[in-house]
Amino acid sequence: MADPSPPNQIVIFGASGDLTRRKLIPALAALEGRELDEADFSVLGVARREKSDESFRAELAIDVPEELRPAYHRLAPRIHYQAADASDVDSMRALGARLDELPGGPDAGRLFYLSLKPDLFGPTVEALAECGLLAMREQETQSWRRVVIEKPFGRDLESARALNEHLHRWLREDQIYRIDHYLGKETVQNLLGLRFHNAIFEPLWNRHHVELVQITVAEDIGVERGRGGYYDDTGALRDMLQNHMLQVLSLVAMEPPASLAPEAVRSQKVELLRALRCADPQHVDEISVRARYGAGANGEAAYVDEEGVAFGSQTETFIAVRAEIDNWRWSGVPFLLRHGKRMAKRFTEVQVQFRTPPIQLFNRPDGLSADEYHRRLREGSLCEIRPNVLTVSLQPREAIRLSFGVKQPGASMVMAPAALDFDYREHFGKAPADAYERLLLDALHGDQTLFLRGDEIEASWRYADEVLEGWQGGPAPPLLEYPAGSWGPSEADALFHGCEGGWSRG
Template sequence: MAHAEGSRKPSDGTWRNPLRDPHDRRLAHIAGPSALVIFGVTGDLSRRKVMPAIYDLANRGLLPPSFALVGFARRDWDDAAFADVVREAVEANCRTGFREEQWNRLAEGIRFVEGSFDDDAAFENLKATLETLDAERGTDGNHAFYLAIPPNGFPTVLSRLTQTGMAVTDGPGWRRVVIEKPFGHDLESAEELNRLVGSVFPEDSVFRIDHYLGKETVQNILALRFANQLFEPLWNSHYIDHVQITMAEDIGLGGRASYYDGIGAARDVIQNHLLQLLALVAMEEPVSFSPRHLQAEKIKVLASTRNMLPLAENSARGQYGPGWQGSEPVVGLLDEDGFSPTSTTETFAAITLEVDTRRWAGVPFYLRTGKRLGRRVTEIALVFKRAPHLPFDASMTTELGQNALVIRVQPDEGVTLRFGSKVPSTAMEVRDVSMDFSYGEAFTVSSPEPYERLLLDVMLGEPSLFPGTEEVELSWQILDPVLQAWEQEGAPETYEAGTWGPESAEKMMTRTGRAWRRP
């Protein structure tokens, strides 16, 4: 297939201008020819996130004309009917605005294969479809398989990919697999899942999506720390009193019982999102931002992370009851559709961790997440120790708190620095003030959706933002003891919807003279 004059095809499958340094990270890297096969294409994730992200990448010029999208599902659709489904999802959820001309180019590469996961003939048809795309659209044997399906469907799909030879290539192309969380239910199941996937695809071809790592503000943690002399000298136990990492949601779980019941907040959020944020905050400076060096530093942090004991005093869990969300009355979890009236699934989880390294010795890391909390917010707060001496009397600083650096992941992405300042007056009165950096105000372009960045990285073969096998298993090693202790306790504590969680979470902090932030 002919390619644009002046371009070249390097070994990593990306297309770049040969007059520019291919290692220049400031340049937008464009994916090379490839086909993305989505299993579970009829699901909510595919419609709301994956398919719109594919269109937005194409609309930004980051996908080549030879890109192809293949859907696999048990539906009586042909290619045109599936294209209509994709278009509907794109028009409803795309970020960059719908353009008919761009859609028509993308639609040329859309195909659909009808079948179930245990249908041998359907997988043979899928193989033939990919071979036709290779020949007619020039996808060059580069195929990514997106398993947007429950983990219990993995063995069947992976065995069919092996059986038909689609998981391997004997030519110059590549094969990759994309996996959505949850990455197991505990350490034992995670190890079994990793063995299963690893028996079909090598580790450098496995991409486990944690969409939080695709957020611009999460990636900005690295820039904030290592591009600025201002922060790094203070980023240690000499100055930081504790770290709070919060992911709070104000929504309930109505309609999500089939996924959430029996999983709970700790497995759903702490094991992946929050422990990954902890690793980025606590890691040492990597030799480079290559995938190998980044993952090595995160692994060191996770291997050094321990639960603070006793667990009964340093963890908390809860389940939301009825209450008010804003001005609206809402029901408790046990009255939500699909949940058993005896469900013990937690909707709030908090744990206290310590990182046993010289940098962080003695600094507790408090992680919490919950549904039906006071507001939707995800933030990382580094709370500094108080000044060793304050030359003010008590009347001058009644409102003065601890300095804090707060990284806002969502919404209102940005960074806030809280410090004390004199109130304008003839008296000496000091009060907390905040200095804000906002992405929306500082930059004229909107941040890409996480799935845009992550799907592009899959096609580029860039695994920096994807947890590896060891990271996943270390995370379960941290969380498993907490889950086992909670199983011994029975039902979780009830908290009122619209509040900030159960009383046990407040006690967890007040025992050490600290308090949760109210974002």
């Protein structure tokens, strides 16, 4: 019988940081005793400040949710701490010696999770590589070496390319796990399931039947405490549209993969991102709206008054874009993307709006002559309600809803709106797992499907860069202002044309 695999080692750089405390450790506690146990892994936290294993464990315990406490207490003895500067080669050598002493030793599979500031991604990988900590043989199934890179991955195409090149000097692509936590969400993964498992949707999923698609990520909070400086340097386009929203878009619109193999899925996503029509810098004002929140009616501070926001800041907290995909399936179908902070409501959703029937037999507007009715039908100015909309809600409710029209009871043929509704929690009796649980598990198992490939990141930056460049030159759209707690600037409504309808309100 083959020897059992040695336990893996998860090395978290940035171990005292916000992400580790709020997400990574609770995710590992949730996996403890379920998908993973003592035989599977130990954890080594790394940050510069000195502390003992015991004090580190006690510090982490504070942020573990009540329901995960018992699992955390089982996990805690396998959590260790090493003070080290991630970019310093001598510190990394000492780290290597410590890892050799932990369960599994040099034979353990090692997952290096870089929960660090982005400018440390490159230097940390370089320091690890110089100490031989990333060396890996071809086709290694044990003692593998993988690196998880947090977001943001670059701040434009050029810096993303430079980081990719730097990483590839030390790592093979199959060792690099670029994270976008949206892909770890059950409902985001379900976009693939919904499309490719159910034969009823796919035949309709194209320009012949879909009129438009809209994707919204609306937040009701403003800039989080302590993150004003970071956000002011980033803005809504870089923080949300370039990564999470384009990821959701690629899953909604990609071609069917031949299999669920990571490369099959990721290649289709890259193809789709490459087919996004780049904004013409001279016309970027026609396809995008940018804005920032002003003071709200309930005393919310304006963005410019938030702590850490620079004087004279020109950073957007709201972006809306009318995107187009130049491929056979989607030619001419607009994809309307919108994200804002301090909006009226928190929700993330995808809406696929199907075309209306070619002849409207029901609910014709009163008082139109037959000629006028046919003329308005021909020009598309008869703005009747679209009966068929498929809404995939990603948060806070995880649900799928298909709306359709039914005959209203009574003597006349009047159609009224109705819907089929599916709710994850109601159906499965439990909330979907946190995204980081799935992503950590996949990284340990060596499954890269839900992680971004280098060319995928570059394809999404290419699109984002064109919009950014348009904003910086040419007839750039003005930076508008919307009251905190509102639906954003009314100018965003103009991205819908003719009878296409308007933005969802969740």
